Amino acid sequence: MFPAHMRGVRFEPNGRTVLDGVDLELGAEGITLVLGPNGAGKSVLLRTLCGLIEPSAGTLEWAGGPRPERGVMMVFQHPMMIRASVLENVALGLKPLGVPRAERRRRAAQILERVALADRAEDSARHLSGGEQQRLALARAWLTNPRLLLLDEPTASLDPSATAEVERIVREIRTDGTRIVMTTHNLGQATRLGDDVIFMSAGAVREHTPMRRFFSRPASEEARLFIQGELPWRMAL
Numbered sequence: 001m002f003p004a005h006m007r008g009v010r011f012e013p014n015g016r017t018v019l020d021g022v023d024l025e026l027g028a029e030g031i032t033l034v035l036g037p038n039g040a041g042k043s044v045l046l047r048t049l050c051g052l053i054e055p056s057a058g059t060l061e062w063a064g065g066p067r068p069e070r071g072v073m074m075v076f077q078h079p080m081m082i083r084a085s086v087l088e089n090v091a092l093g094l095k096p097l098g099v100p101r102a103e104r105r106r107r108a109a110q111i112l113e114r115v116a117l118a119d120r121a122e123d124s125a126r127h128l129s130g131g132e133q134q135r136l137a138l139a140r141a142w143l144t145n146p147r148l149l150l151l152d153e154p155t156a157s158l159d160p161s162a163t164a165e166v167e168r169i170v171r172e173i174r175t176d177g178t179r180i181v182m183t184t185h186n187l188g189q190a191t192r193l194g195d196d197v198i199f200m201s202a203g204a205v206r207e208h209t210p211m212r213r214f215f216s217r218p219a220s221e222e223a224r225l226f227i228q229g230e231l232p233w234r235m236a237l
């Protein structure tokens, strides 16, 4: 499956350029942080990798053949919860894989331990806090042992301790062998989690570089201004 290559990927809904010729190589290991100003195209990049968006032009190639249907999972900023218990919501992740119900529930109970939600297993998922729902969504994806996990701003509205808990889980998922690509506006988080950084603006990948180098020696004036919080928004769009 890896390396995956995007070559000249464009997304132009109704003639508007959202992805402007993205070239990208994703290696087999690690956590990649996608950074960039609002509207840069970060979420669209993740949705394209996931197969939720069909590019208008360009190619997306996975080593060894087509993107495996079940190898890629995406967790959204506001995860979907069905009107059922926490356990049932997690177990749902295994349903498309044809795992029998009792086995789904057994494995869901195990993974709830790892995201510190075991004591909430029988509560209604819709009553969980934002941070708890995010942990539930991570557990649901983790349960399927994906090869690639795409996380769209998983800590966007979380407080520092909920953020730290999500970061711990993300590290554990990576240690289990899952390749992770995530977006964030939290630059501290990027330095804590990232092996490498993709910097986007105006629908293009401007830089793809090891995390430390991005923060110590950004390749462009635009990236330098972004890191310092001084990138004028007009320049970014």
Ligand SMILES: Nc1ncnc2c1ncn2[C@@H]1O[C@H](COP(=O)(O)OP(=O)(O)OP(=O)(O)O)[C@@H](O)[C@H]1O
Binding pocket: 013, 018, 036, 037, 038, 039, 040, 041, 042, 043, 044, 045
């Ligand atoms: N399916 C779609 N059809 C048309 N336009 C879209 C679609 N999805 C996103 N866009 C537009 O593409 C642009 C980039 O959106 P995207 O959500 O990828 O930005 P982002 O970098 O993730 O921003 P933010 O940091 O604010 O979440 C936006 O102007 C958005 O309105």
